[in-house]
Amino acid sequence: MSRGPASRIRVGLALACAGLTAGCGTQAATVAVTRPPAMTASLSTSLTTAQGTWAIAVMGGSAASHNNFWQLFVRRANTGRWSLATPEGVADNGGLVAAGGNGSLVVGFRPSQELAYSPLATSTDAGLNWTPGLLDAALADTPGAIAVGPSGRTLALLQDGTIEAAPTADDAAAGRWVPLATLKALAASAPGRSCGLKGMTAVSFGPDQNPIAAGSCVRPGAAGVFTDAGGTWRSAGLTLPGNGPGMGTVRVLGLTAIPGGNAALLAVGTSLLAAWWDGTRWTVSAPVTADGVRALGFGPGGSAWLLLDSERAETIAGAAGSTWRALPPVPAGTTVLVPPGTGTLAPGTGGSYDALAVAGSRLTVWRLARGAWGKVQQITVPVQYGSSG
Amino acid sequence: MPGMNSGLSPSDPTLVAAFRSALLHQGAIALLMLVFLWLLWATARTWRPAVSAGTSGVTAGEPAEARARWLLRTGFGVLWIFDGILQAQPKMAGGLATQVMEPIAASSPGWVQHLVNWGGTAWSYHPIQAGAASVWIQVGIGTWLIVAVRGPWSRLAGAASVIWGLIVWVFGESFGGIFAPGLSWLTGAPGAVLIYVVAGALIALPEGAWRVPRPGRLLLAGLGVFFAAMAVLQAWPGRGFWPGRAGGKPGTLSRMVTEMAGTPQPHFLSSLLSGFASFATRYGFAVNLVVVIALAAMGAAFLSGRPRLVRYAMWSGIVFCLADWVLVQDFGFLGGLGTDPNSMIPLIVLFSAGYLALTPAAQEAEAPARAAEAKRPGVRSVAAAGALAVILLGAAPMAAAAVNRTADPILALAISGDSTRLNLPAPGFSLTDQNGRTVSLAGLRGKVVLMTFLDPVCTSDCPIIAQEFKQTGQMLGAQAKNVELVAVVANPTYRSTAFTRAFDRQEGLTTVPDWLYLTGSLSQLGAVWRHYGVAVENLPAGAMAAHNDLAVVIDPAGRIRQELSSDPGPATLSTRSSFSVLLGQYARQALRQS
16 A cells, blocks of 8 residues: 555654754854963062051952952061951952052952942051042053052042042042043054053052053064053064064053162063063063963062962062073972062072962961971961852 | 742741731631632522523533533642642742742753743742742632533633743743753653643533544644654763763762752651662663663654553553652652642543544543532632632732732741840940931931841941941831941941941942941940940951841830841841841831820
8 A cells, every 4th residue: 555645744743843843952062272371460469668568369269259258368577477467348349459558558459340430548557557548440450550649649440440649648548639641542542452452450650650551462472561651652662582473462460669770570472571661671580481381470580470370470670681490390289489578689599489379258368488498377367158159 | 040949948937926927817817718609699599590500501301511621620630739739848848949930940051041040039029928929829619610510611721720820830830841951851841740731621622623533633742752862862862871980970860869868758658769760780781771762662653642542542641650759759758848840640631631542533422410500509609719719819829929029027037036025225325427417316206227237347247237228228218317327437447437337338328317337445436335235356267247137116216126136147038138137127116106
């Protein structure tokens, strides 16, 4: 008995629908993507002021970011002991940014959760007492987002790339900030166009006390460091050896003022370099290669450190022809390195580095002595889990 | 999926009690309506005995209802009633959106999630009304299907089943997961309620259509295509159904069954499922082979349209579906948030009806028995009208709630607990507002003061509470001019007017009329905190300053009338709106009390 056309249509329909339905549940193939190295600086850092040495690290160890709070530690001048100095009154789970100058330390709280602006706190007594201040905007997520000049003039880099300035410390406390430049204006300026400026990463003061700003450029080999000369932004003239189309784009990861000039840390592809400026010319270090940078910071005399992936750490002493020096592999959980404690002692010249390792709410201080890290202190921080949920 | 989540526990006692109360209240109304309709009918019958005949569309002597249609009507009627009863489970009001709709939609594409989120948000704004409405609509449709035997009433019941079924299929089942990966007949694809929709559409067909085998053939052909497609889907390589174990972990089927075994249920059932999961892990290939062959065989038999083959397929299909219902679907309705018995029982009813529809001549033998039904048409008409009234009882408040953009205050009450009714003089104060002007409580006499305590650098609750206050002002409309929205700084360090102004800018409060954000010296603030029972302190290690969330309602005479926790809880869209509604209600009460 032969099957009629209706049967054939049924079978055809069945197969077509079956195929279509099966197609609905088919998963797309995964596309492998090669990720570029993570050359973005964390807010974890350290800095040295006349009051002492400071370190910023995130603690809590919680999967919920609002339960991880940033802590400020201080090793006061002439002491070897660390203590907790986090300013109170504001939840700092959005991150802390600090800058020293004019005999004080200014700490900015990055916005988090429902808070959209950045309260500030200033201490002139090594973190024993804090005075509140206000930046009615969101600080940028970069360790170089605040700078304090010798006169108390303060710069703030905002999340949207705008640079604001408070003429005095009192103005900063009262929230009286004025815009100095916007990313759009800087990018449209001649030096901005020249390097293809696409984002701002740090602010500082130059040797002439004028503001300096640094960022990321898209033009290969062009470094975006600009100085403000009476309202006109000019290139600071940083060029990298062998720059050109074959070179990667340059991102300024860190920028700080040093006596008589500035120091900067740069990422070019997988290379990291230090650069020093004396107001007229730049000195650039040899590169160090890394797959990613976890934290960075500056020490006295233009010294700098890098905490890299795989427990690697590199330090460099300063402009005078120095090269990167690898430290012994840092202890597990190290989130920040701290240069030696006095303002006159540069790394590698008799001082010793501290490595601050975090595990949940416990901070362990390791000190480098005779080529090995030794545990010297532990601090249990009373992290207030759930206080900002 | 923002918006859908009320953030409250489905077992929240306030929600559960309110849901129960709403069901009892509406149940009593439904009962009264039925009694009223009954009386109406009885009266009408007394006056005009002949009028009731024929209203149900059944007259003696007409051919009896086709067996297939009877099976669909009563089968799905019972299922709808059962689903309605499941909707009355205590956790349903607070849990359906978050525990049922959201997880089902999570693996679907963004546009499905967006659509489901819209429905879930409407539910989470009015969980009690929505929960109760679902109960009455489903019970009503089920009853309507059962009691309306013939005629337009009966076909309308089928149409109602289609409409409601589609709503449930889209919003409750995210299109039965057909756009999500992992679709399988075993777990309920393409959504149990889609089967209700098909059945409803068949019931809505003209009755004459059932007197020939054509509807049965078409239904079985459709089912045949469906089973064949499901067999292909089940057999498709790479979907994970063949291996019992993959990468050291249980395969797809074992994992699904293990998840079902985790549903709260009697131990012997979970043991049964766990046992089958182990079996499927060990003999994954064989289990899937049996499933694929069974689905393909049923598909082929239904497609053939031959009664004998279909009969075999039907009986073996019933056994197969029941096994899947028990061993894979875990009955579908356990755990306190099951909304239906999943797909197997409706599917059995559907293909059994298809088989019966193949042999319409046999219905003549049944005719005398069911002709008796035609002798009681009035009762059925009254019952059908009652069922429709029950549906409207659920649908009307649900429709009203759906167009209401503000949430039910029950959510706020569930979070904050009952407010404390007071009648105490409000402690006076004199502080500085955000513009530097001195403001005293005495100066606000004649207005209702809604007052709270906010930290201007707060990262969590305070900005949310401020938004709730702002929304309250908007909801009060013309009455807002008689209400002052007041916040007092609750931070011992960050308390200058620079911060209150920054907070106002952040929250868009600078243009809100009658908004005051007050601050002062630490001693001034300390006194206000103390008098109103607010504990404020700085915490170490980067934590936010701590303070309790409190709101007070002060009447125009300066007396505290209500005190409630203003902790916004999960601070979802619905709970924020709910708090604003509650504060607005308290403000209106205080205005009336003045």
